[in-house]
Amino acid sequence: MSQPTLNPNLRERVRRSIQRDPFPDDSRGRARQVLNDLILHLHATKVPVRALKISYSFGLGLLAILFFLVLIVTGVLLLFVYTPTPEDAYASIRILETEIWMGQLVRNLHHWSGNALLIVAALHMLRVFYTAAFHPPREFNWLLGLGLLVLVALSNFTGYLLPWDQLAFWATTIVTGMIGYIPAIGEGLKQWLLGGPEVGGATLRTFFAFHIVVFPLFMAIIVSYHIWRVRKDSFSLPRDLDEPPVDRRQIERVTTIPHLVNLELGFGLLTLALLIAWATWVNAPLEPAANPSHPPNPAKAAWYFMGFQELLLHFHPLIVTLVIPGFTAAALIALPYMDRNPATEPDVEGIWFRSRHGRRLTAINTVLGIVITTAWVILDEKWLDLPELLDFLPVLISDGVIPFGAILLFLIGYHWLLGRRGATISERNLALFTLLCAAFLTLTAIGIFCRGENMALGWPW
Ligand code: HEM
Known part of the structure; x- marks a missing residue:
C-alpha cells in the first residue's frame, strides 16, 4: 500500500521559504550549504594567507568565543539543579556533584571555562596590544574589548558566590568591602549590591540575576558587535621587523572555506578536548558550607x-x-x-x-x-x-x-x-x-x- 506523501509542490514551497537560493538535492549537500552560508556570515569569503599565521593571533579571540559558548551550555544545565537561596544553594551543589549523572563534570567544565575565559581574554588583549593591532582603524574595537574584559571579570566574580561555601562567602565579603571604601557613594553602592548590610540571601539573589541574565546578555551583544567590527575594520596582518606596511590590494588570499575554517575547527576541537580532559581530572573547589561567623584565616579574594x-x-x-x-x-x-x-x-x-x-x-x-x-x-x-x-x-x-x-x-x-x-x-x-x-x-x-x-x-x- 503506498504511503501518502506531502504534495511535492508544497514541500518545495516550504523549502524555498527557508532557503531561497537554488538548493542541492541531496541531504549532505543541503547541510553543507547551510553551514557554508552560516560561516560566510561570520567571515569574508577570502582571507589573506598572512592572517592564517597561528603564531600571530594564537587563536585567542576564537578560544574566548569557545569558552563563552561552553559557559552558556554548561550554565543552562546547572540551572536545572542549582537553587539560589542561602538554605539550599550549597546542598544543591553537593547533590549535583554526588547524585546527578555527569553533574560533577558539568560543574567542573563551567568553573574551569570561566577561569580560562578570563585568562584567554587577558592574553588576547596583550596580543592585541603588543602587535599594535588596536591602532586605527581598530580603536573602537579595543574599547569594546575593554568592556568585554570587565564583563568577564564581573561574571566570574558574581559566579564565585553561588556555591555558598566558605570560599565564596568570604571572598565576596572582602571584595564588596573594598567597594565600601569608595568615598561618598561606596557605602550606598555596597548596600545596594548586597541588598543589606552584609552578604546574605538578597546578595545571592542579586548576584544570581546578574550572573545568569544581565552579564551574559551584555556579553553576547558586545561579542557579536566586536566580531562584526573585526570584519569591518579588517583583521590586522603580521609583519616582520623592518618590513614595510602591507599593501592589502596586492596580498595573496585563499578561500575561507576550507583554509581558515579547517584551522579554526582543528584548534577549537583540540582546546575542547584539553578542557574536557582537565575538567575530568581536576574538580572545581568546594569548601564547607558558608559560615558567616567563622572567617577563614587568611580570608582571600578570588585570585583575579x-x-x-x-x-x-x-x-x-x-x-x-x-x-x-x-x-x-x-x-x-x-x-x-x-x-x-x-x-x-x-x-x-x-x-x-x-x-x-x-x-x-x-x-x-x-x-x-x-x-x-x-x-x-x-x-x-x-x-x-x-x-x-x-x-x-x-x-x-x-x-x-x-x-x-x-x-x-x-x-x-x-x-x-x-x-x-x-x-x-x-x-x-x-x-x-x-x-x-x-x-x-x-x-x-x-x-x-x-x-x-x-x-x-x-x-x-
Ligand atoms: C570575551 C572576550 C573577547 C572575545 C570573545 C573576543 C573575540 C575576538 C575575535 C574572535 C577576534 C578576531 C580573531 C583574533 O584576534 O584572535 C578579535 C579581535 C580583536 N579583539 Fe577581541 N575578543 C575579546 C576581548 C578583547 C579584549 C579584552 C580586547 C582589548 C582590550 C580586544 C580587542 C580586539 C581587537 C582590537 C581585535 C582586532 C585584532 C586584529 O585585527 O588583529 N578583544 N576579538
Whole structure:
C-alpha cells in the first residue's frame, strides 16, 4: 500500500521559504550549504594567507568565543539543579556533584571555562596590544574589548558566590568591602549590591540575576558587535621587523572555506578536548558550607582580585578602589587614540613589540616590574611605615597621596626620559604598559602564594 506523501509542490514551497537560493538535492549537500552560508556570515569569503599565521593571533579571540559558548551550555544545565537561596544553594551543589549523572563534570567544565575565559581574554588583549593591532582603524574595537574584559571579570566574580561555601562567602565579603571604601557613594553602592548590610540571601539573589541574565546578555551583544567590527575594520596582518606596511590590494588570499575554517575547527576541537580532559581530572573547589561567623584565616579574594587585595595592604583604600582603577581605565581608553603620531612615527601595526628597541624595552621592563614590585612589597612590609613616620598628616595623605604621587611622578619622568633617549610614543607607552602589567602580576602572585595567616608575608612553601 503506498504511503501518502506531502504534495511535492508544497514541500518545495516550504523549502524555498527557508532557503531561497537554488538548493542541492541531496541531504549532505543541503547541510553543507547551510553551514557554508552560516560561516560566510561570520567571515569574508577570502582571507589573506598572512592572517592564517597561528603564531600571530594564537587563536585567542576564537578560544574566548569557545569558552563563552561552553559557559552558556554548561550554565543552562546547572540551572536545572542549582537553587539560589542561602538554605539550599550549597546542598544543591553537593547533590549535583554526588547524585546527578555527569553533574560533577558539568560543574567542573563551567568553573574551569570561566577561569580560562578570563585568562584567554587577558592574553588576547596583550596580543592585541603588543602587535599594535588596536591602532586605527581598530580603536573602537579595543574599547569594546575593554568592556568585554570587565564583563568577564564581573561574571566570574558574581559566579564565585553561588556555591555558598566558605570560599565564596568570604571572598565576596572582602571584595564588596573594598567597594565600601569608595568615598561618598561606596557605602550606598555596597548596600545596594548586597541588598543589606552584609552578604546574605538578597546578595545571592542579586548576584544570581546578574550572573545568569544581565552579564551574559551584555556579553553576547558586545561579542557579536566586536566580531562584526573585526570584519569591518579588517583583521590586522603580521609583519616582520623592518618590513614595510602591507599593501592589502596586492596580498595573496585563499578561500575561507576550507583554509581558515579547517584551522579554526582543528584548534577549537583540540582546546575542547584539553578542557574536557582537565575538567575530568581536576574538580572545581568546594569548601564547607558558608559560615558567616567563622572567617577563614587568611580570608582571600578570588585570585583575579588578589592584586587589588595586596595593594590594600600598602595604600589607603581610596587609592586602591578609586584612584588606581580610575587612572588605569582612563589610560586604557585613551591609549588607542594617543599611541602614535602618524605625521612623525612609523606604522608598526602587526609587528610584535613594535621594533627592535620595543623588544628590548619589553624585556627590560618585565624584569624591572617584577624586581621593583617585590622589593617595594618587602620594604613596605618590614621597614617602611609611612603613616607612623608621618603621623602628623592624615592617613589619606601619608599612606595615599604621597606614595601614589611619588609613583605617578616616577612614571611620568620615566616616560619623558625614554622620549629624550629617542623612543617613539608607542615604544614609551609599551615600556610603561609592560612595567605596570609586570607589577600587577607580581602583586597578584605575592597575594596568592606569599600571604599566610593574618595576611603575613612569607615564602610560598
Ligand atoms: C570575551 C572576550 C573577547 C572575545 C570573545 C573576543 C573575540 C575576538 C575575535 C574572535 C577576534 C578576531 C580573531 C583574533 O584576534 O584572535 C578579535 C579581535 C580583536 N579583539 Fe577581541 N575578543 C575579546 C576581548 C578583547 C579584549 C579584552 C580586547 C582589548 C582590550 C580586544 C580587542 C580586539 C581587537 C582590537 C581585535 C582586532 C585584532 C586584529 O585585527 O588583529 N578583544 N576579538
